[in-house]
Amino acid sequence: MDLLQFHWNGAWTAFLIFCIVTIIQLLYYWGIFSRLAFYRKKTREQNQQHPVSVIICARDEAANLARNLPGVLFQQYPTTHELVVVNHNSQDDTRFLLEEFRKTFKSLEIVNLEQEAKGIPGKKYPLSIGIREANHEIVLLTDADCVPASEFWIHRMQDAYENGVDIVLGYSPYHKKPGLLNKLIRFETFHTGMQYLSFALAGMPYMGVGRNLSYKRQLFLANKGFSNINHLPGGDDDLFIHKVARGNNTRIVIDPEAFTLSEPKQKFGDWLRQKNRHYSTGKYYSTRFKWMLGAYSFTQFIYYPALLFSLFLFDWKLTLAVFGLRFLSQAYVSYQCMKKLEEKDLWPWWWMLDIWMFFYYCIFAPAIWKKPRQSWV
Structure with a gap:
């Protein structure tokens, strides 16, 4: 009798945990992610074109610059703009390549740095120099291995600025290529984009x-740039925005013409090192966002184990009913978000990629407490 009672209590506990996890997931999908899924850009009576300084930091990026820089230089933007490329102690042909571009494109400004900044790992030092050297108030950042998705990238990104707006968040997907690794990389990028864009909305x-x-x-200068995170290898994008972004000073742009496209890693090990470096900054988020993002990630991580326990220990019909509620909600919201971010080709695979996220968290969770590499990129 005691053994039967124990089994019954355990079964109900498993089902209750599964229900709680499902409810939390539904709250995120319908309360947060649906904002991106159903986002409609507000029509404005009057648009203004602002002077823009595009900034790219490069270190031994001659091959990437040769391939991608024309996409930035040939932007269709009639208002005053410039491209500032900070060449940070490159040992390849970056300097000579930039000088050749400069002969044709007078809007290209080159800043050559030939020394390292002691105690400032990563690219925060060259990026700080680039921002300080910029001639215009609005700065638009991208990387040497990125190319604008269209010649209207500058125009679309700056169009979000209006009174009171200091920050504009864009989206940067990876090139679509065959293979499983490409789908994993692109799904993780989409999943991250869905989160930070939805939270901003x-x-x-x-x-x-x-x-x-x-x-x-001026936002950068008024907040003393990266001074409080100079000792960290990363954080020049997420930690700085985490510090200065507010609901009333931040906008998003998800027009496909405003995307920048990046070349994905070709080997799983290279991607692993890249993501470990990116996730190493999460520990420096505010307590509020650690809890909010942590609750989502944790419930996503334990969702499928909780599902299996509930299926085998409790009534499988009730368990599948609860599962179906989350499955349909997630399928619908994810599809709408993928449409917005031009990732619809991933949707037929989303349920497998969602299961993959359990293993993804197992692989990358150590990056949260592991000491990051002191690399430039």
């Missing part, structure tokens, strides 16, 4: 991605 911006990010130069 909910009035709770917490990060941006330096491959496609814009803010005002």
